[in-house]
Amino acid sequence: MGVSEAILAIENLTVSFDGFKALNQLNFSMAVGELRVIIGPNGAGKTTFLDVITGKVKPTEGRVLFKGKNLRSFSEDQIARMGIGRKFQTPRIYLNLTPQENLELACNRRKQVFATLFSYSPQAERRTVTGLLETVGLAAKAKIQAGLLSHGEKQWLEIGMLVAQSPDLLLVDEPVAGLTDEETERTGELLQALAESHSIIVIEHDMEFVRQIARQVTVLHEGTVLCEGTIDQVQSDPRVIEVYLGQKPEAH
Numbered sequence: 159m160g161v162s163e164a165i166l167a168i169e170n171l172t173v174s175f176d177g178f179k180a181l182n183q184l185n186f187s188m189a190v191g192e193l194r195v196i197i198g199p200n201g202a203g204k205t206t207f208l209d210v211i212t213g214k215v216k217p218t219e220g221r222v223l224f225k226g227k228n229l230r231s232f233s234e235d236q237i238a239r240m241g242i243g244r245k246f247q248t249p250r251i252y253l254n255l256t257p258q259e260n261l262e263l264a265c266n267r268r269k270q271v272f273a274t275l276f277s278y279s280p281q282a283e284r285r286t287v288t289g290l291l292e293t294v295g296l297a298a299k300a301k302i303q304a305g306l307l308s309h310g311e312k313q314w315l316e317i318g319m320l321v322a323q324s325p326d327l328l329l330v331d332e333p334v335a336g337l338t339d340e341e342t343e344r345t346g347e348l349l350q351a352l353a354e355s356h357s358i359i360v361i362e363h364d365m366e367f368v369r370q371i372a373r374q375v376t377v378l379h380e381g382t383v384l385c386e387g388t389i390d391q392v393q394s395d396p397r398v399i400e401v402y403l404g405q406k407p408e409a410h
């Protein structure tokens with residue numbers, strides 16, 4: 159795959175913390191429009207991998223290229239504005255506002271960024287908020303306090319707030335931890351729908367969920383890519399079986 163087709167290309171990435179290599183000569187590439195799932199045992203480097211893509215952590219060695227541009231000299235805020243949105247495990251929404259107000263705020267944030275380039279009409283913004291509410295399945299709960307939503311609904315609202323900022327690449331960290339089976343399945347459907355117009359990286363431990371959404375899976379181990387392939391390919395790979403052996407299932 160040429161660099162021009164890759165939304166994200168990571169070359170020989172090493173991140174050291176006081177000499178300990180959380181990421182070690184890692185290479186990774188993904189095409190525009192891909193939905194990629196990253197798995198790996200505890201301490202494999204998954205969180206550090208996301209931290210380095212968002213600019214929270216800088217490479218000790220190697221490069222992260224987003225749409226062909228080296229991210230090294232950009233701040234976290236600049237990288238977010240370039241089009242990388244991150245969903246953390248704990249929802250960061252305003253619990254005393256309604257889902258609609260939360261989404262309006264997220265749309266306004268985008269408007270401020272682009273204010274000098276485009277003119278937004280209030281009608282267009284209402285359409286966007288209404289569309290987002292429908293996409294994330296919260297149209298019927300648009301006007302209740304977000305604090306009253308279920309854990310799953312809060313997660314979807316935050317995903318909606320991220321999407322409101324029109325990112326090209328969405329990073330989603332363990333989106334189904336603590337969700338019911340039904341919420342988990344609906345989250346999978348939501349991510350698949352969003353994948354039609356975004357590139358998405360999902361970090362996940364729940365293998366049933368990975369099977370629901372994953373086309374291509376990357377397995378991290380000891381800070382590097384152990385293998386890549388379909389879920390069937392990676393689950394039957396002896397190296398993957400070996401690194402997961404002796405690991406207690408995660409208490410998520």
Ligand SMILES: Nc1ncnc2c1ncn2[C@@H]1O[C@H](COP(=O)(O)OP(=O)(O)OP(=O)(O)O)[C@@H](O)[C@H]1O
Nearest residue numbers: 175178179180198199200201202203204205206207
């Ligand atoms: N700021 C830091 N300082 C020192 N060591 C760190 C730091 N951040 C991460 N590490 C170490 O780097 C390794 C990789 O951590 P990371 O959190 O990226 O793994 P992970 O795959 O996300 O694990 P988990 O599934 O448990 O969240 C771990 O051994 C961790 O202790």
